[in-house]
Amino acid sequence: MSVASIFETMEYGPAPESKEMAEKWLKDRKPNLKQFINGKWVAPKSKKYMVSNNPCSQKKLASVPLSNKADVNDAVNAADKALSGWVKLGGHGRARYLYAIARQIQKHSRLFAVLESLDNGKPVRETRDIDIPLVARHFYHHAGWAQLQSEKLPEYKEIGVVGQIIPWNFPMLMLSWKIAPALAMGNTVVLKPAEFTSLTALLFAEICEQVGLPDGVVNIITGDGATGAEMVNHPKIGKIAFTGSTEVGKIIRRATADTEKKISLELGGKSPFVVFEDADLDSVVEGVVDAIWFNQGQVCCAGSRLLVQESIAEKLYKKIRSRMEKLRIGNALDKGIDIGAIVAPVQLKTIEDLVQKGVEEGAELWQPSWECPSDGCFYPPTLFTNVAPASLIAQEEIFGPVLVAMSFRTPEEAVMLANNTRYGLAASIWTENINLALDIAPKIKAGTMWINCTNMFDAASGFGGYRESGFGREGGIEGLYEYVKLKVEEEFKPEQKQKEVAEKASAQKNGLPTIDKTAKFYVGGKQQRPDGGYMQNVLDTKGNVIGQVGEGNRKDIRNAVEAAHAASKWANATAHNRAQVLYYLAENLEARADEFAERISSALNQSTRKSMQEVEASIERIFIYAAFADKYDSHVHATPYRNVTLAMKEPLGVMGIVCPNEAPLLGFISAVIPAIAMGNTVVAIPSETAPLLATDLYQVLETSDVPGGVINIITGNKDELSKVLANHDDVDGLWNFGSKEGSTKVQFAAAENMKRTWVNFGRNRDWFNPKHVTPEYFLRQATQIKNIWVPYGE
Ligand code: NAI
Ligand code: MG
Numbered sequence: 001m002s003v004a005s006i007f008e009t010m011e012y013g014p015a016p017e018s019k020e021m022a023e024k025w026l027k028d029r030k031p032n033l034k035q036f037i038n039g040k041w042v043a044p045k046s047k048k049y050m051v052s053n054n055p056c057s058q059k060k061l062a063s064v065p066l067s068n069k070a071d072v073n074d075a076v077n078a079a080d081k082a083l084s085g086w087v088k089l090g091g092h093g094r095a096r097y098l099y100a101i102a103r104q105i106q107k108h109s110r111l112f113a114v115l116e117s118l119d120n121g122k123p124v125r126e127t128r129d130i131d132i133p134l135v136a137r138h139f140y141h142h143a144g145w146a147q148l149q150s151e152k153l154p155e156y157k158e159i160g161v162v163g164q165i166i167p168w169n170f171p172m173l174m175l176s177w178k179i180a181p182a183l184a185m186g187n188t189v190v191l192k193p194a195e196f197t198s199l200t201a202l203l204f205a206e207i208c209e210q211v212g213l214p215d216g217v218v219n220i221i222t223g224d225g226a227t228g229a230e231m232v233n234h235p236k237i238g239k240i241a242f243t244g245s246t247e248v249g250k251i252i253r254r255a256t257a258d259t260e261k262k263i264s265l266e267l268g269g270k271s272p273f274v275v276f277e278d279a280d281l282d283s284v285v286e287g288v289v290d291a292i293w294f295n296q297g298q299v300c301c302a303g304s305r306l307l308v309q310e311s312i313a314e315k316l317y318k319k320i321r322s323r324m325e326k327l328r329i330g331n332a333l334d335k336g337i338d339i340g341a342i343v344a345p346v347q348l349k350t351i352e353d354l355v356q357k358g359v360e361e362g363a364e365l366w367q368p369s370w371e372c373p374s375d376g377c378f379y380p381p382t383l384f385t386n387v388a389p390a391s392l393i394a395q396e397e398i399f400g401p402v403l404v405a406m407s408f409r410t411p412e413e414a415v416m417l418a419n420n421t422r423y424g425l426a427a428s429i430w431t432e433n434i435n436l437a438l439d440i441a442p443k444i445k446a447g448t449m450w451i452n453c454t455n456m457f458d459a460a461s462g463f464g465g466y467r468e469s470g471f472g473r474e475g476g477i478e479g480l481y482e483y484v485k486l487k488v489e490e491e492f493k494p495e496q497k498q499k500e501v502a503e504k505a506s507a508q509k510n511g512l513p514t515i516d517k518t519a520k521f522y523v524g525g526k527q528q529r530p531d532g533g534y535m536q537n538v539l540d541t542k543g544n545v546i547g548q549v550g551e552g553n554r555k556d557i558r559n560a561v562e563a564a565h566a567a568s569k570w571a572n573a574t575a576h577n578r579a580q581v582l583y584y585l586a587e588n589l590e591a592r593a594d595e596f597a598e599r600i601s602s603a604l605n606q607s608t609r610k611s612m613q614e615v616e617a618s619i620e621r622i623f624i625y626a627a628f629a630d631k632y633d634s635h636v637h638a639t640p641y642r643n644v645t646l647a648m649k650e651p652l653g654v655m656g657i658v659c660p661n662e663a664p665l666l667g668f669i670s671a672v673i674p675a676i677a678m679g680n681t682v683v684a685i686p687s688e689t690a691p692l693l694a695t696d697l698y699q700v701l702e703t704s705d706v707p708g709g710v711i712n713i714i715t716g717n718k719d720e721l722s723k724v725l726a727n728h729d730d731v732d733g734l735w736n737f738g739s740k741e742g743s744t745k746v747q748f749a750a751a752e753n754m755k756r757t758w759v760n761f762g763r764n765r766d767w768f769n770p771k772h773v774t775p776e777y778f779l780r781q782a783t784q785i786k787n788i789w790v791p792y793g794e
Helices: 003-009 020-028 069-088 090-107 109-120 124-152 171-184 199-210 225-233 246-255 281-292 310-326 345-360 411-418 434-443 476-483 487-491 496-507 554-566 568-572 575-591 593-604 608-629 664-677 697-703 718-727 740-750 775-781
Strands: 035-037 040-042 049-054 059-065 156-158 161-165 188-192 218-220 239-243 262-266 272-275 305-309 364-366 382-385 402-408 426-430 448-451 484-486 521-523 526-528 535-539 545-550 635-637 643-651 654-658 681-685 711-713 733-736 756-759 783-791
Touching: 020 109, 035 069, 035 199, 049 109, 059 199, 069 156, 069 161, 069 188, 069 218, 069 225, 090 109, 090 124, 090 171, 090 199, 109 124, 109 171, 109 199, 124 171, 124 476, 161 171, 161 225, 171 188, 171 199, 171 239, 171 476, 188 225, 199 218, 225 246, 239 246, 239 476, 246 262, 246 740, 272 281, 272 411, 281 310, 281 402, 281 426, 305 310, 305 411, 310 382, 310 402, 345 364, 345 402, 402 411, 411 434, 426 434, 434 448, 434 783, 476 484, 476 635, 476 783, 484 487, 521 554, 554 568, 554 654, 554 681, 554 711, 554 718, 568 681, 575 593, 575 608, 575 664, 575 697, 593 608, 593 664, 608 664, 608 775, 654 664, 654 718, 664 681, 664 775, 681 718, 697 711, 718 733, 718 740, 733 740, 740 756, 775 783
Parallel strands: 161 188, 161 239, 188 218, 239 262, 272 305, 272 426, 305 402, 382 402, 426 448, 448 783, 654 681, 654 733, 681 711, 733 756
Antiparallel strands: 035 040, 035 218, 049 059, 156 484, 364 382, 521 526, 521 711, 535 545, 635 643, 643 783
């Protein structure tokens, strides 16, 4: 190329980043990389290896262990052995290690950035300026959380050995999101990177070695899905943290359903990028570039659905096309490129197939005129217009540089389109009208909302999904709770005793019936007969029949869920209003305290004095949540940009709550009231052994101005009804205070639509013990956090 011709074309020349250091690193570790277990570098017991390629050239970079069950077992045992020492070290000790790791990553940042780009194919400009600085930031931020653990989370302790499985799109960044909070809270870790991108995780293990991290605190094993599955099934692992496909997320949910393993899942997305007609279109175009061409669109929260107000749609498409024409694609180590390579041929094929489907479905395809380099895994930036909202390319995650565009007329329609997805990870809203932006943000169902910006991340702000994008948050204080458990959990008693009582009662049930009460269901504020027409006897603890209640079925649950949805206005009532209704409820319960105490006595064959204690505790508990209704505040996170990041606590929506058998009134109140205090509407299944305490509440609810549909009550078999609730697509969250078997069924069934569950595995709290029913814990289970990023300034 002559100087004259450069002046003519104004072409950029290549600006290659040196790969010398990274190549030396690889060369020094030939022929095979080892994995890091118990502070040692070990060859895999499987004796098997897999190849990691450079996606830009398709050439081999390294061979990496393909670990098997025995390797996983070694790593888990090492982590288990290291646990007590790591816990004993205390918050300050752990903070020092996390800080040392952050420093060391900064010192080696160029090597990390280049190695990451070589292995993954993403532009070095991104790894250098975004991925690796954010990695260091995560370790610094969480060094702080380790330091503050005893002050900020005194009621909690570590979970134990944590298994972490991460994807290939942000290898080091995902590693830091997982390892930093886990270590900070006192857990030890076994982490497996994705098969295409193991290299930087092994470099990270060297950093752990350099800072003298105690053996076994971090173990890095490499391998594929089968290796991951061994981790998921390992009995000594107390928690699995996963980021990856929704498909594998569902597999993990099912595989752990019958265990008490905690899980957090950060899954796919099809995030809307909503542009209103008053938006600054030039900023929008740059936003689109960031949203869908950052990391070749292989981003779980990529703004892959462009929703544009009709009046400006054509104008915006034109601007986007002309920007696309100028994007530069090429070798990841060229500092001047915008788009690198797709991670692997299999991913490229997925993208090509989905684009082909889009064409067949009749959408209009546009790609720039230039050609991609032919020797690597490249795919050009692609825009589909004229896309039908229900079409495959509008619904499926493509995970590539493909943007699908649709138009809308009104803000209501924009919200409808935005929510027309099974996912709910992120959304980006573009308008110069702050009223409009802040009106729309709460209405879109997604965990992160970016106003006039996109793909902003920080360690101080939680990230995670709604619906099939998974559950749990990473980052911020909300992310810490994924790595701790309540200290008092160890005091919860197995349900055995309760079961024995129930069995004994049913064995004795041939006493003389004195039926004094037949209770219907309570749905939409009205009493309703059971659909199946079946009633069942209610027995006291001696086996005498003391009443009858309906036996709920699938149809009854469906009706109740519909009623709960119809009452969703409750979420928009002010917190003050909700508090007032709850105080009124307590007042009305108080007015009938004697009657309720008598009822408890007759159900449990106990003294009225004892029963009165339960009624009084119930009244106080309602007061507690009435008080919290307007005090469980949202946060503003201190993210290091010019923006406010609002961590808004939102209700889950419609919740199924399967109440405990024991403490029939107090258990019901303790479970249902926090949920409605936060604005959820509820379908409650009361105590199976003493349901009359819930059915007696109907009149109290009516006289207390609790709007119809906010609390719906269906009596019947808890395990059966909770499964129906778990399967129901329109139930957003489900609590099960029931049997071990019931808990398993709930978790298994909930995998299909990824609803958030909270189950007790048949281990009972003492509902009278305030430590067992910490309000904040219940309120957190009743809410999810949406982070809304609002930039300011020029
Ligand atoms: P994947 O979900 O299969 O892989 C993610 C991680 O899970 C890897 O470490 C893998 O080894 C492991 N894994 C796979 N099967 C497992 C199992 N049964 N048990 C335990 N661990 C298992 O994702 P993959 O195949 O790499 O990509 C497929 C699609 O997933 C992509 O096209 C994209 O749509 C989506 N994806 C989404 C990501 C996100 O950040 N949300 C990240 C990567 C992929
Ligand atoms: Mg690779």
